[in-house]
Amino acid sequence: MxxxxxxxxxxxxxxxxxxxxxxxxxxxxxxxxxxxxxxxxxxxxxxxxxxxxxxxxxxxxxxxxxxxxxxxxxxxxxxxxxxxxxxxxxxxTVNDLARSTGIPLKPKKAIKMLETAVLRPMDVGKIEEHFFMNVLAVGMIAQAVDQVSVEQKTKFGSIAYFVEGLKAFNRHELLQFKLDYDEGNFDGDAALVVAGLTNSVGGMENWAPDAEIDDGLLHVFVLTKLGLFDAAGMLPQLVKGTLKNSDGVEYVQTKHLKIDASGEDLSVNVDGDPGPALPVEIKVFPSHLNLFVPEGGKKKKSFFKAF
Ligand SMILES: Nc1ncnc2c1ncn2[C@@H]1O[C@H](COP(=O)(O)OP(=O)(O)OP(=O)(O)O)[C@@H](O)[C@H]1O
Known part of the structure; x- marks a missing residue:
């Protein structure tokens, strides 16, 4: 049964x-x-x-x-x-995991999909004692997103994130970050560090086109400049899916990551909600869960039918 x-x-x-x-x-x-x-x-x-x-x-x-x-x-x-x-x-409002897997964003369609859905392995990340499915972000903009209350989200949806994010551009000061990953480290000034398991980040589906939900990797972006002017320059790259090649962007793939920053008391935004304070250790658990995805989705080889 x-x-x-x-x-x-x-x-x-x-x-x-x-x-x-x-x-x-x-x-x-x-x-x-x-x-x-x-x-x-x-x-x-x-x-x-x-x-x-x-x-x-x-x-x-x-x-x-x-x-x-x-x-x-x-x-x-x-x-x-x-x-x-x-x-x-x-x-x-955001639903990056749905965007990354072809799961319909409309609830009625997502329910219908479950009738015929197949299972696909998905990676899960662990930051300190907490698991995550999409993305970690650290920096002033990430702190600003943490200020969006449940009431604001219920009332304004994604506009609430947009408004808080824009406000944060006014105080986008660079922070001294120290990152350790599988094959090296980063020690320098950055405005924002984003480490994702999925290709979609913050609803931007072309953020990391190389990312697959079962590749066992964290896709880490270090944004070393992030004024409004720099962000405008990155926009075309983001649309094309080549953000990793933008001026002011460092990109690495890794299975383990340590993040620290000196100066500010920073916490990590985990899957869109406030998470632990720095320093943090992060690890990928490859194919830890099996996820119901649409039949005939993008990556057939790892799909299987159950139930
Ligand atoms: N019955 C409830 N009433 C109020 N809050 C609840 C209830 N059940 C759970 N919560 C809280 O609501 C939070 C927000 O839920 P969730 O993120 O799923 O929805 P959302 O805010 O509409 O979505 P998103 O964060 O993607 O905009 C949960 O983390 C939980 O703490």
């Missing part, structure tokens, strides 16, 4: 989640013998539910929510030896 858990954050996606629960449950019942629906009430619930599902040998945990909820579910699953398959119905 197969069992799936549907973890719903009713506050996510401008509080529209509830309207999709019935449809999602019915769709999952086409694939699984039993579906348990769990609604979160506060931060931490989604992690506890997912962890419980792993302990109870559920076959799959499907998250319905924004990146915060997805990150929590990944944390609940990743600590276990035996991990249920992971799926999600995106409801938030």
């Amino acid at each position: 197969t069992k799936a858990m549907l973890v719903v954050n009713p506050s996510s996606g401008k509080e529209k989640a509830e309207g999709y629960v019935d449809k999602a449950e019915k769709t999952l019942l086409k694939r699984f013998d039993e579906v348990e629906v769990k609604r979160t009430e506060k931060g931490g619930d989604a992690t506890d539910f997912a962890s419980h599902a792993a302990e109870q040998n559920f076959d799959a945990v499907i998250a319905m929510g924004g990146d915060g909820t997805l990150n929590e579910v990944i944390n609940g699953l990743s600590i276990h030896e035996s991990r249920p398959a992971f799926g999600f119905i995106p409801l938030g």
Whole structure:
């Protein structure tokens, strides 16, 4: 007998989640013998539910929510030896994992996709004691993104990030960073360090076109200049998918990373939410989870059918 858990954050996606629960449950019942629906009430619930599902040998945990909820579910699953398959119905503002895998951004379509979805291995990162699925960012702009409140996101969606990001350009001072990666180190001034597992970062799908969700690598970008003028110069490269070649950008691929910075008390933005303070150690767990992705997606060789 197969069992799936549907973890719903009713506050996510401008509080529209509830309207999709019935449809999602019915769709999952086409694939699984039993579906348990769990609604979160506060931060931490989604992690506890997912962890419980792993302990109870559920076959799959499907998250319905924004990146915060997805990150929590990944944390609940990743600590276990035996991990249920992971799926999600995106409801938030950014949804880089959906953008990177062809999972529809529209909830109705994402639910429909689950009927025929296949499993694909995905890497998970670990920063200190916390797992992540998309991206880490450190610098003044990342600090600014941390200032966006849940209320602002619910009301204004991605515009809230944009406004806070623009404000931060006024104080884009360079910081003294020290990075250690597999094949070297960086010791110098930078405005922003971004380390991603996915090709899409902050909703920008061409950020790191080389990145695959199962390549076992962190794609690290060190932006050594980042005034409004420099950012405008990088824009065409970002559109073309060649950001790594931009003037003022250092790019490395690595499995391990240490980040430190002197001066400011900086914390790391993890998958769009505030995370631990520097210094931090980061490690990739290759193909740690199996993710439901659209049938016939981009990279067929590592897809497999289950349930
Ligand atoms: N019932 C609830 N009411 C209010 N907040 C909740 C509830 N359940 C969970 N939360 C909190 O809501 C946070 C934000 O959720 P999430 O990121 O999934 O949605 P979002 O803010 O709409 O998406 P995004 O961050 O992509 O914009 C979670 O990290 C969690 O702490």
